Amino acid sequence: TVLYFEGDTHSSFRLVRAIKNRFGAVNELGVFAMTDKGLRGVANPSALFLSQHGASVPGSCVMVTQEGTRPLLVEIQALVDEAHAPNARRLTVGVEQNRLAMLLAVLHRHAGIACFDQDVFVNAVGGVEIDEPAADLPVLLAIVSSLRNRPLPDKLVVFGEVGLAGEVRPVQRGQERLREAAKLGFERAIVPRANQPKAGIAGLEIIAVERIGDAVDAIRSA
DSSP states (O other): OEEEEEOOTTSSEEEEEEEEOSSSOSSOEEEEEEETTEEEEOSOGGGGGSOOOSSOOTTEEEEEEEETTEEEEEEEEEEEEEOOSSSOOEEEESBOHHHHHHHHHHHHHHHOOOOTTEEEEEEEGGGOOBOSGGGHHHHHHHHHHHHHTOOOOTTEEEOOEEOTTSBEEOOTTHHHHHHHHHHTTOOEEEEEGGGOOSSOBTTBEEEEESBHHHHHHHHHHO
16 A cells, blocks of 8 residues: 655644555545654544634635545635736645636636636645545635625535536535535535435535526525
8 A cells, every 4th residue: 555644744633645555445534633642543534624713704615525435524715815916826725726727717707707807815724635626616605705705604515516617517425425514513505406415414404506606696695
């Protein structure tokens, strides 16, 4: 097997990720805390990747990412500010930078929201690297929230892939992601329509969307 030992040098938490495994699953993730007695397993790793805000803040959106067989809740933060240079900056930490440029173009074409004269910064809290397209919709809604300076609804979780035509595509293991969000006390979810569970999930209001414009309207009316 090949394992990567990851983590921020300024944090006591470390991630052990299985990249190759001849006899078992890959992309599995273990979360540990470094203590004076060695590494200790973290029972609720989702808590590491969520900021503790006293009140709702603009530019923050919680998503459910899938690391191997484990769903993890991660906070996506976006900051949109007026550009003071001819070329607006696009900077990401933990999210693919080239994909951000594509998402901003989709947001402009299919939702009528332009950021060409704005610097856009996107960060995944906790130093986690997100390389799956389920982060598309959370990134866009965090950007819209920061641009409008309006927080997203409280206890909201989001996931979904966004295509170039403005459609919101389903992602794998949607029901597992929703169950994890409900278990951690989230009360509302914006998800692709194809990921909407038929039986529903107790305590979780599910808003199913088909296009990026539907998702933007959902946070406006919430």
